[in-house]
Amino acid sequence: MEGAVADFGRSLYESTGINLTILYDEFDQKRFISGLGMTIYLSSLSLIFSLIIGIVGAWAQGSPSRVLRYSINGFITVFRNTPPLVQIFFFYFGLGAILPRVEDADGMMGPLFTNVQWAIFSLSLFAGAFNIEIFRSGIEAVPNSTKEAATALGYTRLGTYRHIVLPLAIRVCLPALNNNLVNLLKTTSLAYAIAVPEITYVSKQIWTDSQNVPTMMTLLLITYVSLVGVLVFVMNRWERSLAIPGYGQGGGK
Amino acid sequence: MATAPTADAAPAWTPDQPIVSVRDVHKSFGGFEVLKGVSMDVKKGEAICIIGPSGSGKSTLIRCINALVEVTKGSILVEGQEVNDPKLDQLALRRKVGMVFQQYNLFPHKTALQNVMMAPINVLKQDKREVEERARKLIAKVRLTGKENSYPGELSGGQQQRVAIARSLCMRPDVMLFDEVTAALDPETVKEVLVTIRELAEEGMTCILVTHEMKFARDVADHIYFTDKGVIVEHAPPAEFFDNAKDERTKTFLGQIL
Numbered sequence: 342m343e344g345a346v347a348d349f350g351r352s353l354y355e356s357t358g359i360n361l362t363i364l365y366d367e368f369d370q371k372r373f374i375s376g377l378g379m380t381i382y383l384s385s386l387s388l389i390f391s392l393i394i395g396i397v398g399a400w401a402q403g404s405p406s407r408v409l410r411y412s413i414n415g416f417i418t419v420f421r422n423t424p425p426l427v428q429i430f431f432f433y434f435g436l437g438a439i440l441p442r443v444e445d446a447d448g449m450m451g452p453l454f455t456n457v458q459w460a461i462f463s464l465s466l467f468a469g470a471f472n473i474e475i476f477r478s479g480i481e482a483v484p485n486s487t488k489e490a491a492t493a494l495g496y497t498r499l500g501t502y503r504h505i506v507l508p509l510a511i512r513v514c515l516p517a518l519n520n521n522l523v524n525l526l527k528t529t530s531l532a533y534a535i536a537v538p539e540i541t542y543v544s545k546q547i548w549t550d551s552q553n554v555p556t557m558m559t560l561l562l563i564t565y566v567s568l569v570g571v572l573v574f575v576m577n578r579w580e581r582s583l584a585i586p587g588y589g590q591g592g593g594k
Numbered sequence: 595m596a597t598a599p600t601a602d603a604a605p606a607w608t609p610d611q612p613i614v615s616v617r618d619v620h621k622s623f624g625g626f627e628v629l630k631g632v633s634m635d636v637k638k639g640e641a642i643c644i645i646g647p648s649g650s651g652k653s654t655l656i657r658c659i660n661a662l663v664e665v666t667k668g669s670i671l672v673e674g675q676e677v678n679d680p681k682l683d684q685l686a687l688r689r690k691v692g693m694v695f696q697q698y699n700l701f702p703h704k705t706a707l708q709n710v711m712m713a714p715i716n717v718l719k720q721d722k723r724e725v726e727e728r729a730r731k732l733i734a735k736v737r738l739t740g741k742e743n744s745y746p747g748e749l750s751g752g753q754q755q756r757v758a759i760a761r762s763l764c765m766r767p768d769v770m771l772f773d774e775v776t777a778a779l780d781p782e783t784v785k786e787v788l789v790t791i792r793e794l795a796e797e798g799m800t801c802i803l804v805t806h807e808m809k810f811a812r813d814v815a816d817h818i819y820f821t822d823k824g825v826i827v828e829h830a831p832p833a834e835f836f837d838n839a840k841d842e843r844t845k846t847f848l849g850q851i852l
Binding site for chain 2: 484486487489490491492493494495496497500504505508509512585586587588
C-alpha cells in the first residue's frame with residue numbers, strides 16, 4: 342500500500358515494534374473495516390428489533406389475556422436465564438439443523454437462514470427479553486390516575502399506551518435501557534462463535550496471520566470503547582431531548 | 595342492514611328527559627358495598643353538587659357515570675344510553691361525558707395546548723387545525739392565554755386544573771363531571787378554578803360536581819345531593835338544603851363544616 346498512512350504504519354512498526362498491519366496491508370485493512378461494519382450492522386439491527394420486542398412485549402404483559410401474559414413471562418424466563426452464547430448455539434446448531442434446507446441462487450442446497458441472520462435473531466431475542474422488563478419498570482411508574490384521565494377522554498388501552506404511557510415510560514427507563522443496549526453491542530462479539538465475521542472474528546484472523554496479537558488485542562479494546570462511546574453519546578443526547586420542563590430530570594431546566 | 599327494534603330498546607332520548615338518570619345503583623369493591631342503591635336525575639343544563647363525608651361513595655358515583663367504574667347492579671342512562679351495558683360504545687359515552695379530576699392528571703410530556711388538543715385529534719380524528727383553533731379559544735376561556743406552550747410541570751395547581759377543564763371541554767361534552775377538583779389546591783387558587791366552573795354552569799353546561807366547597811355549592815348548584823354511607827340521605831335545592839335540612843345526618847354534617 343502507498344500513502345502517508347501506510348508509511349506511518351510501516352515506520353511505527355520499524356521504530357516501536359507496534360505492528361498495525363491494518364494501516365499498510367490492504368487485505369488486513371479491508372477485513373478489519375468489513376468486520377467493523379458487520380459489528381455495527383449486527384448491533385443496529387438487533388437494537389431495533391430488541392426495542393420492538395420490548396415495546397410490544399411490555400404492552401402484551403399488561404394484556405387481559407392470561408395466555409398472552411404467561412407466554413411473555415415464559416419467553417423472558419428462558420432468555421434471561423440462559424447464557425447468550427448458549428442461545429446462539431441453540432439457534433444456529435440446534436434449530437438451524439432441523440429446519441428444511443433450501444436451494445440457493447447457484448442451485449446449491451443451503452440452510453434457510455445464514456449465520457448472520459441467526460445472530461441477529463438470537464441477539465434481538467436476548468436483549469428484547471431484558472427490554473420487556475425494562476419497559477415494564479417504566480410503565481409501572483406511570484400513575485394510574487394519568488391512565489384514568491386518558492380513559493375518560495376516550496382513549497382505548499392501545500391508544501393510552503401509544504400516546505401517554507409509552508412516551509412517559511421511555512423517559513423513566515432510559516438509563517436502564519442505555520445499559521442494556523450497551524450490553525447488547527458488546528454481546529455481538531459472541532457471534533464470533535458461529536463464524537460471523539464481526540470485529541472480534543476478523544481481529545483474531547488478522548493476529549493469527551500477522552502475528553501481532555498484543556497490538557490487535559489493544560486495538561480491539563479501543564474499538565469497542567469507541568463504539569460504545571458513540572452509542573452512549575447518542576443515547577444521552579436522546580435522553581436530554583426527551584427531558585420535560587418541570588418533570589423528572591427536566592425539573593431543573 | 596337495518597336491525598328491527600327489539601322489545602327492550604329504549605325509546606330515543608329527547609332533551610326534555612333527564613340527561614343523566616341513575617337508578618338504584620349498587621357498587622361493591624370486594625365485599626365492601628360502597629353504593630347501596632343510589633338514584634338521581636340530572637336535567638340538561640343543571641348544575642348538581644354531591645356533598646357528603648369522605649368514603650360516602652361520592653367519587654365512586656360520578657366515576658360510574660362515565661363507566662370508569664363498573665356498577666354491580668342498577669342502571670345509569672346518559673342521554674338514554676345504558677352505561678351498564680356490556681356492549682356499550684365507550685367512546686360514544688366518553689365524548690358525551692367529560693371529567694375533571696382532583697389531581698388534574700394532565701399529560702406531563704405535552705404542553706398545555708397539546709394536552710387540550712390531543713384527544714380530539716387522536717381519539718375523534720378531527721382536523722388538527724380546527725382543533726387547534728378551538729383549543730386556543732378554550733385556553734383563553736380558562737384565562738391561560740400565554741401559557742399555551744408551558745408544560746404542566748411549569749404551571750401552578752390552579753393553572754393545571756384549568757388546563758384540565760379546557761382539555762375536557764375540547765371534546766365538546768354534553769355533561770361535565772368534576773371530582774373534588776379544588777381539593778388539592780391552596781385556598782387562593784381554589785377561586786380561579788371555581789370561577790371557571792361557575793361560568794360553565796351559567797352558560798348552560800350540565801355539571802355534576804363532587805365538592806367540599808359549600809359556599810360554591812350554594813351559589814352555583816340547582817340541586818344538592820347529600821350522600822352518606824352509600825346512600826343519598828336527602829336532596830333539595832340549595833336554599834332549602836342549607837337552611838332547612840330535614841335529616842339528622844345532614845344536620846350533623848352541616849353543623850361540622852359550616
